[in-house]
Amino acid sequence: MSPRRSDAGGRIDRLRTIRFIFDGAPYTGHAGDTLASALLANGVSLFGRSFKYHRPRGVLSAGVEEPNALVTVLRGEVREPNIAATMIEIYDGLTAVSQNRFPSLSWDVGAVNQLGGKVLSAGFYYKTFMGPVFGPLKGTRFWMFCEHFIRRAAGLGRAGTAPDTARYERMNAFCDVLVVGSGPAGLIAAKAATDQGARVILAELEPHFGGSANWSGEVIDDMPAADWAARTAGQLEGHDNVRLLPRTTVWGYYDGNTLAALERVTDHKETPGKGEPRHRYWTIRAKTVVLATGSFERPLVFPGNDRPGVMLAHAAERYANEYGVLPGDRIALFTNNDSAYRAALALKKAGAAIVAVVDVRPELSSEMRELAGEAEAEILSGHAVVATEGGKALSGFKVQRFDMESGALSGDARSIHADCLLMSGGWSPTIHLASQAGARAEWNEALQAFLPPKPTQKWIGAGAFNGHFKTLEAILDGRNAGLSAVGATGTPMAYPSIESLPGDPRPAPVFEIKAAGKSFVDFQHDVTAEDVRLAHREGFISVEHLKRYTTLGMATDQGKNSNIPGLAIMAEALGKPIPEVGTTRFRPPYSAVSIGSLAAERFGDIKPERLTPMHDWHIANGATMYAAGLWYRPMIYGLSGETIEQAYVREAKATRESAGIVDVSTLGKIAMQGPDAAEFLDRVYTNMFSTLAVGKARYGLMLREDGLAFDDGTTWRLGEQDFLMTTTTANAGKVMQHLEYYLDVIWPELKVHVTSVTDEWAGAAIGGPKARAILAACVTGTAVDNATLPFMGIVRGKIAGVPVMICRLSFSGEMAFEVYCGAGYGTHVWEALVEAGKPFGLVTYGLEALGTMRIEKGHVTGAEIDGRTTARDLHLDWMLSRKKPFIGSAMMDREGLIAPDRLELVGLIALDNRPLNGGAHVVEVLDEANPHDSIGHITACCYSPALGKHIALALIKGGKARHGSRAFVSDPLRNRFGPIEIVSNHFYDPDGSRMHG
Structure with a gap:
C-alpha cells in the first residue's frame, strides 16, 4: 500500500497496478489515477519549480487550473512540455520529468534567484537591462550582454526537436x-x-x-x-x-x-x-x-502560501473521494467560507487527522461547528494564517487573531504542526x-x-x-x-x-493577509501581492496594463486561480470597488491546445489548396501544377520529353508568333460601388480615376502611407458609380484590407461599398498577333475591332452562349484581351476559346511563360514591389499625380526616398549566356574568394526566346545611369559568377507598338 493511499474509496481500479517513471525514479499507481494523484499517493510533495524565483512547488489543484505541477511527458524521442500532472492519466510505461530546474528538482541552482529580492520584482526586465555596459564591453547596451542568458532562462519546459509521429x-x-x-x-x-x-x-x-x-x-x-x-x-x-x-x-x-x-x-x-x-x-x-x-476554488493570499503541502481544499477533497489519496497525515484548513468544512469531513472519513480549521470569519453557523466537530477539528474563528514553516515540504504554520473589518492582526502568533494546509478563498x-x-x-x-x-x-x-x-x-x-x-x-x-451537507457559498471578502514574507497571487509566474501594489505605484492602473506589467494571469493556467485575488489587491490600492477596476477578457484557448490537432490531417504544406474554375481542365490537358501564393496554377503544359525550360520557351515563342491563352482567374477582383467611388479611387491610387470614362480601364499604382509602392493593377469603370478593381494575385487580400481600413477608419463619410469578388469571376487572358481574330471567331453580341475595342476598352458580349466581359489590356506585351465570365461557366468559356483558336495555332501557357514574357516586357510584380521600392525606383513616377493628394503622397518625397543612389529597376543580360539566379548579387568588381560590395540584386530571371539570351530584372544602385555599363553577377551559394550588361528593363518592344496594335 502506498504511504498516502486510503484503504478504500475512490474510482480507481485497485486490482490494476500501473508502473510509471517520474524524474528517473520508478513508481506505481492504479488505473484511474492521474500523475498527480499517483505521486501524492507515493508521498511525493515536490512537483516543480516556479518560473522566476525557482521556489519549490507542490500540487495546488486537481484539475485543468493547475499552475505548479507542470511536467514534460516523454514518448520516445518526442518531448511534450508544460503538461499539468493533474490532467495526465497514468499508463504503463509513462515517463515524465519535472521542469525549470538544474541539475535536479530537489537541488536547483536557480533557487539563488530567491535572494534577488526587489531586484526581481514586477517589471524588472524593463528596468534592469537597459543601461550601458562598462569595462571590456563598454559601448554596448546591457541588454545585448544579457540577452543570451535571459533567453536560456525563459520558459518552463523545453520543447523537443524530434518529429511528432502521432496522428x-x-x-x-x-x-x-x-x-x-x-x-x-x-x-x-x-x-x-x-x-x-x-x-x-x-x-x-x-x-x-x-x-x-x-x-x-x-x-x-x-x-x-x-x-x-x-x-x-x-x-x-x-x-x-x-x-x-x-x-x-x-x-x-x-x-x-x-x-x-x-x-x-x-x-x-x-x-x-x-x-x-x-x-x-x-x-x-x-x-x-x-x-x-x-x-474554480480560489486560493487565499498569505505569506508562504506557495509552499509544497499547501493546496486547495476542494482539490484535497477530490483526491480523497475520487482517488483514495490523502494529501497529508495531519491536515489543517484555512478558509473564508463554508465549503472547506465539507472537505474537512471528507478527509476525516478517508482517514486523515484534521488538526484545525482556521476561519477568518468571527462568527460561524452552528451547522459548520457541527461539521468541524464531526471532523474532530479545532476551530479557530476570527484567525488567519500568517506564515508557513518547513523547507521543500510543509511542517507547520502560524496563526494570529484577525479582524476581518480592518484587516489587522493582533496577539501572539501560534504555531500548529501540520504536513498539509488546505485553503479555500471562495469560488469563481x-x-x-x-x-x-x-x-x-x-x-x-x-x-x-x-x-x-x-x-x-x-x-x-x-x-x-x-x-x-x-x-x-x-x-x-x-x-x-x-x-x-x-x-x-x-x-x-x-x-x-x-x-447534501449544509453550507453557505458566500465567502468573506478577504483576499490578502498582510504579514512578513512573500504572499503569492500568481503561483506559476511568481507574482506577489507586493508586485500588484508596485504596478499601481508605477502608474499601471488599468487592469490590462497590470496583467502585462506583472504577467499576472499570463501563465498556462491563464489566471484561473489568480484573477480575482489580483483584482482585489489592485482595487484596494486604487481605493475603488472591484467592478470599477473590471477584469481582463478571457481569450481562447481555454487551456493548451496541441499544434498537431490544429493542423490535423493537413501536414507538410498546410496552406489551403485554392483552385481556379478551370483547374480540372488544366490537369486533364497535361498541365504541371504548382502552388503560387494561395493558388494552384499551371506551371507549363509540357509535351512528352520536354524540360521545364523547353516547355515555357515553346509556349512564350508561340504566343508571340501567333496566340496564347492563360488562366488569370487568380487576379484579385474587388467590386467598388457608390456615389463616392471615383473620389475614393483618386485617394487610393497615385493617378487620376475620376476622369476615367465609362467602358474604359486604367492602370493604377497604390502606395503605402510611408510612400513606398504597395500594389498595381487595372481598374475598370463599368458605370458612373460602378468600378471593378483588379490587383496582383498575391496582394488581393492585403488590398481588400487596405481599402476597408480607410473606409471604416479614415474616411467613413465616403459612400462607397467594396466587395471581394475574386471567386465570382473566371478569367482568361488571350494574347498575340492573332488574338483579335480568335475572339472575333467566337464572340457574339459585340464587335472586337480596334474602333469598338481600343486599348483599355471594355465590351460585353457572349461566348458559347455565356455572357462575358472583355477588356483589352496586356501583361505579356502582345495585343491581348482579358475575358471574364461567371466562375461556374469558366471551363465552358475556356474550352470555347481554345477550340476557336485551334485554326490560328493558339497555345495554352502557364506561369513560367507568363513570367518570361513579363520580364521581357519589363513589367513589375511582387518581386519588385517588395515593400522597399518607390514608384521612382520602378520608373513609375509618371503615374504620380501632382493634381491631387493620395495615400503616400505626403511621404513619398522624403530625402531617403529620392536619394540618387537608391536601388532602381534595370535589365541584365548574361554576357556568358549562362542562366542567372533570382536573389544573386550584382558587383562592380568580381572577387569569388571574398564576395563584397554588392550594388544590387536580381529579382527575376529567365531565358528569353525573343532575344535568345539569358536575361533578368534587377534592382541596382543608381540603375538608370548605369545603362550600357558592365558588371558581374556574384552568387557564391550557387557558385555562379560571370559578366553581365546593365540595360533598360524594357527588353522587348519598348515603344509598345505590338501591344497597341
Missing part, C-alpha cells in the same frame, strides 16, 4: 444543443434536451461524466453522487440523438455559435489502437449552447467561454465573484456557472437550460432526492 484528426459536428460540462447541471440539461428529441452533444474535459458529482460526498437518489452521474450518463448514451465526448475540452467560442474543442483520444493509452488519433480537433456548430462549466464561476462569446462579466458582491455576462450569442448558463453552487440549484438550472435550449417549457420532470 491527429479534424471533425466537424452540427447539433441542436451543445452542453459544455457534465456536472449535475450539465447532465440534467443534456437529458432534458435529449428527451425533447434534440440532437445533443455533451462535452466533458475529464475522463468521467459527472463533474463535481464524482468527488462530492452527496447522495442523489439514494446513491453516491458519482454513481448517479454514471447512471445518468448511461441513460444518455442509449439515445441515438446524443454524442458523448469525454476527455474533451471546449476551448474557444466564436461567432455564429461555432465552438472549438479538443478531444484527447489516446493520451491515456500506452499504445493507441489501430487507426486511433492522438487528438481530435472538433469544430462544433450549435443552434444553442448550454454552458455548465462549473467553477468558469465564465471563460461566455466572455469569449463577446461581453464583459458582471460582478456579484454577495459571491465576491464575476458572473457571466448577458448573452450576445445563443447560449444559456446552468449550475455553478451562474453562481448556483448547491446541487439542487444546479439541477434546477440544468433542467430549465435544457428545455429552453429546444424551446420547450413546462415539461414535467422528476427531480432526484438530494442529501
Whole structure:
C-alpha cells in the first residue's frame, strides 16, 4: 500500500497496478489515477519549480487550473512540455520529468534567484537591462550582454526537436444543443434536451461524466453522487440523438455559435489502437449552447502560501473521494467560507487527522461547528494564517487573531504542526467561454465573484456557472437550460432526492493577509501581492496594463486561480470597488491546445489548396501544377520529353508568333460601388480615376502611407458609380484590407461599398498577333475591332452562349484581351476559346511563360514591389499625380526616398549566356574568394526566346545611369559568377507598338 493511499474509496481500479517513471525514479499507481494523484499517493510533495524565483512547488489543484505541477511527458524521442500532472492519466510505461530546474528538482541552482529580492520584482526586465555596459564591453547596451542568458532562462519546459509521429484528426459536428460540462447541471440539461428529441452533444474535459458529482460526498437518489452521474450518463448514451465526448475540452467560442474543442483520444493509452488519433480537433456548430462549466476554488493570499503541502481544499477533497489519496497525515484548513468544512469531513472519513480549521470569519453557523466537530477539528474563528514553516515540504504554520473589518492582526502568533494546509478563498464561476462569446462579466458582491455576462450569442448558463453552487440549484438550472435550449417549457420532470451537507457559498471578502514574507497571487509566474501594489505605484492602473506589467494571469493556467485575488489587491490600492477596476477578457484557448490537432490531417504544406474554375481542365490537358501564393496554377503544359525550360520557351515563342491563352482567374477582383467611388479611387491610387470614362480601364499604382509602392493593377469603370478593381494575385487580400481600413477608419463619410469578388469571376487572358481574330471567331453580341475595342476598352458580349466581359489590356506585351465570365461557366468559356483558336495555332501557357514574357516586357510584380521600392525606383513616377493628394503622397518625397543612389529597376543580360539566379548579387568588381560590395540584386530571371539570351530584372544602385555599363553577377551559394550588361528593363518592344496594335 502506498504511504498516502486510503484503504478504500475512490474510482480507481485497485486490482490494476500501473508502473510509471517520474524524474528517473520508478513508481506505481492504479488505473484511474492521474500523475498527480499517483505521486501524492507515493508521498511525493515536490512537483516543480516556479518560473522566476525557482521556489519549490507542490500540487495546488486537481484539475485543468493547475499552475505548479507542470511536467514534460516523454514518448520516445518526442518531448511534450508544460503538461499539468493533474490532467495526465497514468499508463504503463509513462515517463515524465519535472521542469525549470538544474541539475535536479530537489537541488536547483536557480533557487539563488530567491535572494534577488526587489531586484526581481514586477517589471524588472524593463528596468534592469537597459543601461550601458562598462569595462571590456563598454559601448554596448546591457541588454545585448544579457540577452543570451535571459533567453536560456525563459520558459518552463523545453520543447523537443524530434518529429511528432502521432496522428491527429479534424471533425466537424452540427447539433441542436451543445452542453459544455457534465456536472449535475450539465447532465440534467443534456437529458432534458435529449428527451425533447434534440440532437445533443455533451462535452466533458475529464475522463468521467459527472463533474463535481464524482468527488462530492452527496447522495442523489439514494446513491453516491458519482454513481448517479454514471447512471445518468448511461441513460444518455442509449439515445441515438446524443454524442458523448469525454476527455474533451471546449476551448474557444466564436461567432455564429461555432465552438472549438479538443478531444484527447489516446493520451491515456500506452499504445493507441489501430487507426486511433492522438487528438481530435472538433469544430462544433450549435443552434444553442448550454454552458455548465462549473467553477474554480480560489486560493487565499498569505505569506508562504506557495509552499509544497499547501493546496486547495476542494482539490484535497477530490483526491480523497475520487482517488483514495490523502494529501497529508495531519491536515489543517484555512478558509473564508463554508465549503472547506465539507472537505474537512471528507478527509476525516478517508482517514486523515484534521488538526484545525482556521476561519477568518468571527462568527460561524452552528451547522459548520457541527461539521468541524464531526471532523474532530479545532476551530479557530476570527484567525488567519500568517506564515508557513518547513523547507521543500510543509511542517507547520502560524496563526494570529484577525479582524476581518480592518484587516489587522493582533496577539501572539501560534504555531500548529501540520504536513498539509488546505485553503479555500471562495469560488469563481468558469465564465471563460461566455466572455469569449463577446461581453464583459458582471460582478456579484454577495459571491465576491464575476458572473457571466448577458448573452450576445445563443447560449444559456446552468449550475455553478451562474453562481448556483448547491446541487439542487444546479439541477434546477440544468433542467430549465435544457428545455429552453429546444424551446420547450413546462415539461414535467422528476427531480432526484438530494442529501447534501449544509453550507453557505458566500465567502468573506478577504483576499490578502498582510504579514512578513512573500504572499503569492500568481503561483506559476511568481507574482506577489507586493508586485500588484508596485504596478499601481508605477502608474499601471488599468487592469490590462497590470496583467502585462506583472504577467499576472499570463501563465498556462491563464489566471484561473489568480484573477480575482489580483483584482482585489489592485482595487484596494486604487481605493475603488472591484467592478470599477473590471477584469481582463478571457481569450481562447481555454487551456493548451496541441499544434498537431490544429493542423490535423493537413501536414507538410498546410496552406489551403485554392483552385481556379478551370483547374480540372488544366490537369486533364497535361498541365504541371504548382502552388503560387494561395493558388494552384499551371506551371507549363509540357509535351512528352520536354524540360521545364523547353516547355515555357515553346509556349512564350508561340504566343508571340501567333496566340496564347492563360488562366488569370487568380487576379484579385474587388467590386467598388457608390456615389463616392471615383473620389475614393483618386485617394487610393497615385493617378487620376475620376476622369476615367465609362467602358474604359486604367492602370493604377497604390502606395503605402510611408510612400513606398504597395500594389498595381487595372481598374475598370463599368458605370458612373460602378468600378471593378483588379490587383496582383498575391496582394488581393492585403488590398481588400487596405481599402476597408480607410473606409471604416479614415474616411467613413465616403459612400462607397467594396466587395471581394475574386471567386465570382473566371478569367482568361488571350494574347498575340492573332488574338483579335480568335475572339472575333467566337464572340457574339459585340464587335472586337480596334474602333469598338481600343486599348483599355471594355465590351460585353457572349461566348458559347455565356455572357462575358472583355477588356483589352496586356501583361505579356502582345495585343491581348482579358475575358471574364461567371466562375461556374469558366471551363465552358475556356474550352470555347481554345477550340476557336485551334485554326490560328493558339497555345495554352502557364506561369513560367507568363513570367518570361513579363520580364521581357519589363513589367513589375511582387518581386519588385517588395515593400522597399518607390514608384521612382520602378520608373513609375509618371503615374504620380501632382493634381491631387493620395495615400503616400505626403511621404513619398522624403530625402531617403529620392536619394540618387537608391536601388532602381534595370535589365541584365548574361554576357556568358549562362542562366542567372533570382536573389544573386550584382558587383562592380568580381572577387569569388571574398564576395563584397554588392550594388544590387536580381529579382527575376529567365531565358528569353525573343532575344535568345539569358536575361533578368534587377534592382541596382543608381540603375538608370548605369545603362550600357558592365558588371558581374556574384552568387557564391550557387557558385555562379560571370559578366553581365546593365540595360533598360524594357527588353522587348519598348515603344509598345505590338501591344497597341
